[in-house]
Amino acid sequence: MTDGTPKTVGIKQIAAAAGISIGTVDRALHNRPGVNPKTRSRVLKIAEKLGYRPNLAARSLKLNRRLRIVAHLPRQIASFFDPLREGVREAAAAIRGVTVDVTFRTYPHLGDGDLKLLEEDLERDYDGILMTPGNPSQVESAIRRFTERGTAVVCVASDAPRSSRLASVSVDAAISGSIAAELLGTVLHSEGTVATITGDLNTFDHGEKLRGFAATLATMAPHLTLISTIETHDSPKEAYRATLALLKRNPSPAGIYVSTANSIPVLRALEENGMCGRVQLITTDLFAELIPSIESGAILATLYQRPFTQGKLAFETLCRFLVDGVQLEPVTRLAPHIILRSNLPLFLERLPAGLEMG
Amino acid sequence: MTDGTPKTVGIKQIAAAAGISIGTVDRALHNRPGVNPKTRSRVLKIAEKLGYRPNLAARSLKLNRRLRIVAHLPRQIASFFDPLREGVREAAAAIRGVTVDVTFRTYPHLGDGDLKLLEEDLERDYDGILMTPGNPSQVESAIRRFTERGTAVVCVASDAPRSSRLASVSVDAAISGSIAAELLGTVLHSEGTVATITGDLNTFDHGEKLRGFAATLATMAPHLTLISTIETHDSPKEAYRATLALLKRNPSPAGIYVSTANSIPVLRALEENGMCGRVQLITTDLFAELIPSIESGAILATLYQRPFTQGKLAFETLCRFLVDGVQLEPVTRLAPHIILRSNLPLFLERLPAGLEMG
DNA sequence: ATAATTATCGGTAACGTACCCGGAAAGTTA
DNA sequence: TAACTTTCCGGGTACGTTACCGATAATTAT
Structure with missing residues (x-):
């Protein structure tokens, strides 16, 4: 006053x-x-x-803090991890009042080579590390060694809940599956069968997604029967082959939930068998090749995992802790966006150029 | 190296x-x-x-900039504007390297009293102002006077496209309406009639919403006929009365799209006539009183306008310009979240206590 | 009692930058 | 050549904070 x-x-x-x-x-x-x-x-x-x-500026000037942050992210699912990286970059560019050096390191794909990178960076003294645990139980000890020496660890895209990580940012995998089940149950009125096509049940929360899918299917869509779960291990050929096999066993499924980004081969297999309009499809992640299928109505809905937002949020959480010492929500579960034909235009801005899949 | x-x-x-x-x-x-x-x-x-x-710390120490920002927001639709305010607060708290003083000013409801506030704050020399144009054409000249004297103006929740505002953050209203139409069209398989219940066609993009709804209904759901559009002017009694009148004229609509937050009276009127399970409902905005109806399945989907994110983003855009001089996207159209039964839990965190409506 | 130790406080350099002031050098005009 | 203007550059100060070194007062040990 x-x-x-x-x-x-x-x-x-x-x-x-x-x-x-x-x-x-x-x-x-x-x-x-x-x-x-x-x-x-x-x-x-x-x-x-x-x-x-x-005056935080004066403080960090005097203390001459220079944050060294490293991000360990796979090259594999580029449609997801490229925008995530961009989110980290944008958040880093928006930082003021303290100098941050962000180093990006990559490894082939989830669960392969990340441990080696972790070992290497244990030597260098980073203030914070951003990582995606491929196999959570395997990285727990590495995370502990980081936190014990004062390096804050934030998990992004996937979590290692039993580790000593500072925080975790990801979409809620179980709820992603639940959404898929609810949508199929709401759109399909009569009895029928549904199938799921996943990446690797051990990595990237695919297991959680399917658990959520099955549970919600049982409660909210009892008229639908889950008949088959296919693992594609992120291989396009395998996904294509497996889809054909599925159609052989069950010529006319009512719905399919593809919980991996590897959905193009599935679409191709369905199309070649004239199933495109006759089966309700729910896919995961957004990339350029998928757009025509969404616009044509071949896909009922796409669950978008918001990689850009995840990267931005994870970086902000890490910085907020390192600079101000305040600890935000230790675990942030984002809601996946439900992409339909009508709201697709809103998601085409930061779209990655193409899907590069091993 | x-x-x-x-x-x-x-x-x-x-x-x-x-x-x-x-x-x-x-x-x-x-x-x-x-x-x-x-x-x-x-x-x-x-x-x-x-x-x-x-060294950004040293720079901002030397410059010692002190930003004075004021936010003009209505008290009316508390379920929306309270979280928006929180988003602004959180973003302001995360700012480092420059001290910002944020002043919050309120007026009764959209389009009433905001002009007086604008006049008053023309005297004080703020660096930036955050506002929701109730009647865009009315505030254009006020915005111009602000920008001419060097005060940056960012519109949030609603836009004044023909004004000289620096930027605008809101959900895409037309696409909100399109989503509602697509969902109804997908879930309802047979022919039927649908109605819309809106707030005030002149304010808050309700007009845009209905345009999007009607357009998408025509292209993607030709089996559905839009029979009626009701204005409630954000009055609960009027909403209740109008819903009863609607049921009198048309005893069994297949779907209803409520594009205003004022949906509780509508639900009550439907419930009292035993229509709750028999009509597909799409509502707008999330607040505590709505939760039971979502969980029970009485509501097909709720379009969540993400007020918290809007406030945060608007403030970040304003600050980014005032501090660094970089101009982010002049117009940001967020995708509304589609809340279903299965993903509702993810939205219950920052939920406003209750809906205070006129 | 004095000396030694401790508790409490004042003074000040330095962090890296932005900006002002004055001086030197170069060029211009009378 | 002298006086002046223009161009270019060096030196210095201050921003708010932290950390360190002394100084003084209070307490305890001898």
Whole structure:
């Protein structure tokens, strides 16, 4: 309410108001030893009254903090991890008041080569690390060694819940599966069979997705029967072959949930058998090759895992902790976006050029 | 690769390497006048070679910028604007390197009292203003006066496209309507009639929503006929009464799209007539009172306009411009979230306590 | 009692940058 | 050549904070 002097109130103003020196105010504010308890409380009270807000720029200048952050991300599913990287970059570019150096390191695909990178970066003294645990149980000990030496670890896209990571950002995999089941159950009115096509049940939460799918199918769509679960191991040929095999065993499924980004071969196999309009399809992740199938109505819905947002959020969480020491939500579960024909245009901006799949 | 000396390379190191003074380096790096072109290019080359990265902490300390930002938001639709305010607050708290003072000002409801607030704040010299244009054409001249005196204006939740605002953040209203139409068209297989219930066709993009709804209904769901459009003017009694009248005229609509947050009275009217399970409902915005109806399946889908994200994004856009001078996307159209029974839990975190409606 | 130790506080350099001021060098005019 | 203008550059100060070194007062040991 005192709007007369909108001056900056710093440590110096507090010192003047209390009639003591700057050094003492600093000690009092930071619980450093060597200050009379009475003086300390008096300083805190005055700081409160004056509305003291520390100048973070000055602080990090004096401390000369230079955050070194490294991101370990696979090259494999480019349609997902490229936008994620972009999200990290954009968040890093928006940082002010402290210098951050972000290093990007890559390895072939999830669960292959990430451990070697972790070993290597244990030597270098990074302040924070961003990573996607391919096989959570395998990286737990590595994460512990990082956190013990003071390096904060944030998991993105996938989680290692039993590890000592600072935080985790990802979409909720189980709910992704549930959404797929609910959509199929709502659109399909009569009895029928559904199948799922997944990547690798051990990695990237595919297991969670299928659990959620099966559970919701049972409760919200009892008229649909889950007949088959296919693993493609992120191989296009395998996905194509497996889809053909599925159609052989079951010529007319009512719906298919593709929980991996590897959906193009599935579409091709369906198309060649004239099934494209006759089966309700739910796919995962967005990339250029998928657009025609969404626009034509061949795909009922696409569950978009928002890689850009994930990268941005993970980086912000890490920085917020390293710089200000505040710990945001330790576990953030984003809602996947449900892409339909009508809202597709809104997602075509930061679209990755193409899907590069091993 | 030169990992021998990971020292901080600053303006001083460049000066030493070039054998000139710090001041000259500063002038050269910032295109300030009074530098010999040859010296300038030499400095730039050395800076490039040494990998100079300006110390942002030192810069913002020296400049000691203090941003004064004001947000004009209505009290009315609390389920929407309270989370939006929270988003602004969180984004403001995450700002570093520059002190920002955010003032929140409120007025009764959209289109009432906002002009008076704008007039008042023309006197005070704010650096930026966040606002929701109730009636876009009315605020255009006020926005122009702000921008002419150097105050950046960002529109949030609604837009004034023909004004001189710096940027605009909102959900895509037309696509919101399209989503509603597509969902109804996909779920309803046989011929039938649908109705829409809106707030005020003049404000808050309700007109856009209905245009999108009607257009998509015609192309993607020709078996459905739009029979009626009701304006509730954000009054619960009117919404209740109008819904009853609708049922009187048309006892059994197949679907209803409620494009305003004012959906509780509609639900009550439907329930009292035993229509709850028999009509497919699509509502707008999320608040506590709506949860049971979503969980029970009485509502097919809820279009969530992500107020928290809108506030956060709008503030970030404004700050990014005021601090760094970079202009992000002038117009950001967020995708509304489609809330179903299965993904509802993900949206219950930052939920506003209750819906306060006129 | 004095000396030694501790508790409490004041003073100040430095972090890297931006900007102002004055001086030197070069060019221009009388 | 002298006086002046223009161009270019070096030196210095200040931003708010932290960390360190002394200085003084209070307490304890001898």
